[in-house]
Amino acid sequence: MNKTKVFAPFLVFWILTFCGCSSGVALSQRGIVKAVFADKTITNYVVGLVIVQGSEKEAGKEEISLQWGEGETLAQAIQQAEQQGQSVVFYGQNQLLFAGKQASQKGLGKVLDYFGTEQASRPNMAVYATEQTPEEFEEWTEQEDFFQQLNGLEKDLEKSHKQARMIYELNTGEQKAEGLVPFLEKKENGTDTSQLVLYDDDTPILLLKENQAQLARLLLGTPVVLEYVTQYQGNSIGYSLQTPRITHEIQLENGKPILHLTLQGSVRGITAATAQMQAQLSRWESRKELSRKFSQQISSELQQLLQQTWQQGLDPFGFGWWFGVWNNQWYQQNSSSGALWQYPSVVVEADVEVV
Amino acid sequence: MPHKTLINTRQLIIGVYLCLVCDSLIRPLPGGAAIAAYGRIFGAFLCATVVLFLFGFLLKKCQTEGFVALLAAKTPHSKWVLCLLSFAFLLGAARSLQQSEMFYRYATGQTLPLTLLLLLILVVCLYAAHTGLEVLLRTGTVLAILLAGSLVLIAIANAPQMRLQNLQIPQQPIESIWQSCMTGFNLTPELLLVGVLGHSCGQQKNFGILFKILLLTVVSDVVFTLISELVLGQFEALQVQPIHTLARLGGISVFRRLDAVHVSVWLLIAVFRTALLCVGLGEVLRPLLPSKAKQAAVWVVALPIFAVAVLLYHVPELVQQWAETFFVFAAGAGIAFAMRKEKAHE
Numbered sequence: 001m002n003k004t005k006v007f008a009p010f011l012v013f014w015i016l017t018f019c020g021c022s023s024g025v026a027l028s029q030r031g032i033v034k035a036v037f038a039d040k041t042i043t044n045y046v047v048g049l050v051i052v053q054g055s056e057k058e059a060g061k062e063e064i065s066l067q068w069g070e071g072e073t074l075a076q077a078i079q080q081a082e083q084q085g086q087s088v089v090f091y092g093q094n095q096l097l098f099a100g101k102q103a104s105q106k107g108l109g110k111v112l113d114y115f116g117t118e119q120a121s122r123p124n125m126a127v128y129a130t131e132q133t134p135e136e137f138e139e140w141t142e143q144e145d146f147f148q149q150l151n152g153l154e155k156d157l158e159k160s161h162k163q164a165r166m167i168y169e170l171n172t173g174e175q176k177a178e179g180l181v182p183f184l185e186k187k188e189n190g191t192d193t194s195q196l197v198l199y200d201d202d203t204p205i206l207l208l209k210e211n212q213a214q215l216a217r218l219l220l221g222t223p224v225v226l227e228y229v230t231q232y233q234g235n236s237i238g239y240s241l242q243t244p245r246i247t248h249e250i251q252l253e254n255g256k257p258i259l260h261l262t263l264q265g266s267v268r269g270i271t272a273a274t275a276q277m278q279a280q281l282s283r284w285e286s287r288k289e290l291s292r293k294f295s296q297q298i299s300s301e302l303q304q305l306l307q308q309t310w311q312q313g314l315d316p317f318g319f320g321w322w323f324g325v326w327n328n329q330w331y332q333q334n335s336s337s338g339a340l341w342q343y344p345s346v347v348v349e350a351d352v353e354v355v
Numbered sequence: 356m357p358h359k360t361l362i363n364t365r366q367l368i369i370g371v372y373l374c375l376v377c378d379s380l381i382r383p384l385p386g387g388a389a390i391a392a393y394g395r396i397f398g399a400f401l402c403a404t405v406v407l408f409l410f411g412f413l414l415k416k417c418q419t420e421g422f423v424a425l426l427a428a429k430t431p432h433s434k435w436v437l438c439l440l441s442f443a444f445l446l447g448a449a450r451s452l453q454q455s456e457m458f459y460r461y462a463t464g465q466t467l468p469l470t471l472l473l474l475l476i477l478v479v480c481l482y483a484a485h486t487g488l489e490v491l492l493r494t495g496t497v498l499a500i501l502l503a504g505s506l507v508l509i510a511i512a513n514a515p516q517m518r519l520q521n522l523q524i525p526q527q528p529i530e531s532i533w534q535s536c537m538t539g540f541n542l543t544p545e546l547l548l549v550g551v552l553g554h555s556c557g558q559q560k561n562f563g564i565l566f567k568i569l570l571l572t573v574v575s576d577v578v579f580t581l582i583s584e585l586v587l588g589q590f591e592a593l594q595v596q597p598i599h600t601l602a603r604l605g606g607i608s609v610f611r612r613l614d615a616v617h618v619s620v621w622l623l624i625a626v627f628r629t630a631l632l633c634v635g636l637g638e639v640l641r642p643l644l645p646s647k648a649k650q651a652a653v654w655v656v657a658l659p660i661f662a663v664a665v666l667l668y669h670v671p672e673l674v675q676q677w678a679e680t681f682f683v684f685a686a687g688a689g690i691a692f693a694m695r696k697e698k699a700h701e
Contacts, residue, residue, distance in 0.1 A: 092612065117593050119461065124604045158606075160515065168590040168604065221518050318520035328524045 028054060031087030034064070034150055036121075037137050038074065038111045039100025046070050046100070046134050047077040050141060050150070051085060066141050068134070074114045095154055097125045097167065098184065100137065104129035108177035109202045116171035126157055126164035128184035129197050129204070140186060149191055156193070161223045163193045176202040179316045180216055183207065200314055208305075215298075215305055218244055218263070219317040226265075230297055232290065235277045239270040239294060241352060250326045256343060257330070259322050263302060263350040267294055270354065287354040298350035310346050313338075319346050362552055366492035368567050369499045374545035374628040375572040376502070377451075379579050380598055380621045381458035383672070389592035390535045391523035392584040398535030399576045403569045410546055413687050414561035416694045417550035425693055426551065428642035432693035437639050439689045440547065443682040444636035445656070447544035449663035450675055451632055452477055455625040456664075462599060462618040473664055476626065477657060483630035484637065484653045488552070491630055498627055501620045506578070508613065509598075512605025513586045521588030541676045542683035545628070548635050550690070633660070 030053075037048035049067045069081025082089045097115055099108050108129065115121045132140065140146060156162050165182055172178055177199040185192045196213045198206040208216050214224045226241040244265035250257050270290065272278040280286055309316055323331040323340070334340040390398075416422055425433050456472050459465060465472070483491060525531065549568065553561040583597045586604065594600045602617040637652040648655055667675055 113593075116590065119595075120464070122603060123590070123600050166604075168587055168600075171590050171593065221520075321520045321524065324524040328526070332526075 029087055030090045031065075031067075031085055033089055033091050033094040034147075035096035035098060036094060036115070036125075037098045037100060037132075037134070038077075038103055038115075039134055039137075040102040040107050041070075044070050044072055045074045045077040045103075047074065047081045048134060048137060049078075049081045049089065051087065051089065052147075053087060062147065064141060064147055066138055074111065091120045091122070094122060095125055095157055096150065097127045098132070098137065099127065099129050099181075101131050101133050104131070104197070104204065106202060108181070108199065109175045112167060112171050112177060113175045116167050121167075123168040124157075124166045126153070127167050127170060127181060128164075128193060129181045130184045130186075132186065136186075145190075153191065153193070161225060163217070165220075178202075180208070180220065198309065198314070198316055205314075206308055208308075211301055212305055215263075215301055216317070218246060219261075219305075226298070228294070228297060230293065232272075232293065233277070233280075235273055237270055237272045237277070239267050239290075239354075241265045241267055241294075241298070244352070248322050250322055256345070257323060257326055258344065259319055259346045261302070261346065261348045263298060263348070263352070265352050267291070267352055267354045291352060291354045294352050294354065295350045298352060299348065302348040302350060306346060306348055311341065313341055362488065362492065364564060366496055367549070367552060368564055368571070370492045370495040370627075370631055371545050371548055371568050372571045372575075373495055373498055373502065373624050374548075374631055375543065375568065376575050377621070377624050377628045378543070379576055381454055381596075381625055383454075383457065383461070383595045390538070391525070391531055392580045393523070393525050393528065394531030394535040395539070395580045396577050397528075397532045398539055399573050399580075401532065401536055402540045403573045405540070406542065406546065407566060407569055409542070409684075410549075410565055410687065411562045413691050414550050414553065414565055416691065417553060418561055419694070421694055421697050422550070422690070425690070425697070426639070426642065430693065430697055432689075432696060434643065436686070436689045436693045437643055439682070439686040440551070440639040441636060441643070443544045443547060443679070443686040444632055444639060445659055445663060446675075446679050446682055448480075448629055448632035448636055448656070448660045449667055450679060451625065451629040452480070452660060452664040453667045455622065455629060458596075458618075458625065459622060461596065462614075462622075469668075470665065473661060476629070477661055477664075480626055480629040480633055481653055481657055483626065484633040488634050491627070491634060495627055495631075498620070498624050502624060505617045505620045506575075508607070509601050509605060509617065510578075510582060512607050512613065513582060513601055516604065517582070517585035518588070519585070521585055523584065523589075538673075540680070542680045542687075544632060544635060544679070544683055544686075547683060547686060548631065551635055551638055636660075 031049075031051040032053070033049050034052045035050040037050070039046045047069045049069075051065045051067055052062050053065070054062060065085065067081045067084035069077040069079065069084065071077035071080055097111075099111055103111050112127065115125060116123065130137075143149075153164070157164050163182055165180065170177070170179060170181060178201070180196040180198055182193050183195040183197045185195060194210065194213055196208040196216050197204045198208065211226055211228065214226050218224045218226075223243065226244060227238065228241070229236055229238045231237075242265065244263055247262045247264065249260045249262075251260055252258075267290075272280075310319055320331060320335060320340075323335075323345075331340070421430070424430050425436060428434065428437060452473060455476050456469070459472065459476075483494075546565070549561055549565050553564055579598055583591050583601060586601060587594065587597060591597050591600075599614065599618070602614040603612075606613065633653055633656060636656045640656060641649050641652040644652055644655065670678075
């Protein structure tokens, strides 16, 4: 018999044993990292890894464990946290990054920079600033419905109108947090991630809530639904603005460029407290008046947002990009000299229609 | 002797295109992605124009009987020209092997011993080369379809994340384009394949073949660059493998973590590229080998490729790039010089 034909299968089998088939890690030995908590002390970083593993006591159930690590650098802290457990940690399913109280106050940029460039972590991790200390976070993980709450946060990431912001949307590479970061507020019956924290030079300077936060998300390009309550003929009415969109246009006025932002959308489904009011709302004259009223209300909120951000010299929404596209040289000169903020260079208005 | 079988022109175009586009998919870009998209796009057009200019005239000569005789070692200048070509293809194949291993390790986190992984990939590539050029190029057509599917999937999966404001506005356009050209320009031995194999392609001019290849490559590069910057913005500058980052980001409906699908297609293309370069090396080395070794030319190159690939791990990426450019340019210049001497002799 040909020696090669006899020898070949053994050679192939031998080579296959080097391919990792025999050195693979069984699923039961893997610790799937569900979330990462990163915080700072005066000198060190503290990292908590929320690990999910199959329960040994009950089939089909999962067990949550928290592994802590501390170190001078994030890498050291993570390494120590990984060594706390018996399992081999796996980051492929990790979509949540929580920044603790101290890290959220100062040093969030370095956390974002580390996780944004670390190859093992996913670039589409959702980042949340929190006011939780490591002890408070540990208490949270001990709640019975903690796993369900994490699942709820992950489900939010799959929505088109998600409230989360991903690490790649925030990371600028300068180790300083800039822009809007979602704020996670722990409540009795769950979590609230609707609020946004505005960072400038790695320092939180403004907290946006409710519709202000939604308008900010809309300006960032995320599809949102806006819910409002207003007064009409002595009665409270609620309405929601579905699929709002913002148009940007630079117009020259008195020789100066002005960026016009117009929020457009359709209001469907206005609710009133009484049936009589509800019937009145469906009349055409009422709808025209309501369109004007709603537009004014939303314009006012947009103007307030503008006062808190652009008019303070901040640009979390990328308004400067539009000026740069119009005339980059002009924009560079006038932004560095501050002339861009010495006149109302950005004007906002809303034009919504009740259908 | 060069193959007398007629090669399908379309398959050759697709094959060389896959080799060139493979660079965009798997080559690490430490600091390279920091250049804005407009710089890289204009740089790509400029570099492609320079390559077309440099190689266009050379490749016209590669469709003459004189070139066929040169490749068959029948002219006085054949030996040193074939040696230059061999160095160029050897370095190209070794670099391709090294990049395949590095990307495989980066994308999968696999900790297999380096030399073993290199050996395994090389064996696969050499076997693919051994099946013959026609078979390899037909496989390339299938890979091109898979690549197109991969890119369409990446574009669709990342479409919701694209933002116009992520596009960087030119600050210093000339410097940016120049920097892109300096870091991105290189001549690769795949370009020489058009000359080495193109004379078997029948009536179509080599210049036309090269033009189509470069056009496809530049268009692909432009699409990659635009999608990367539209989605990642400034985050792209921190990425060693921006296209791989895009593959990790996107999802379609309930389908997440599709990066493994993309990586498998790209690695197949990397293996294809290495195999095609091994074929090229075998073609140019065959006339120089003793008659007993001619049939096994593809396997003879195994050890040199492996040795050079291991050596390349100690050489910086930029030095490798310029060394490859030098050898390819030298081989092209050698062909032009030899052809001119032959013509003068006639």
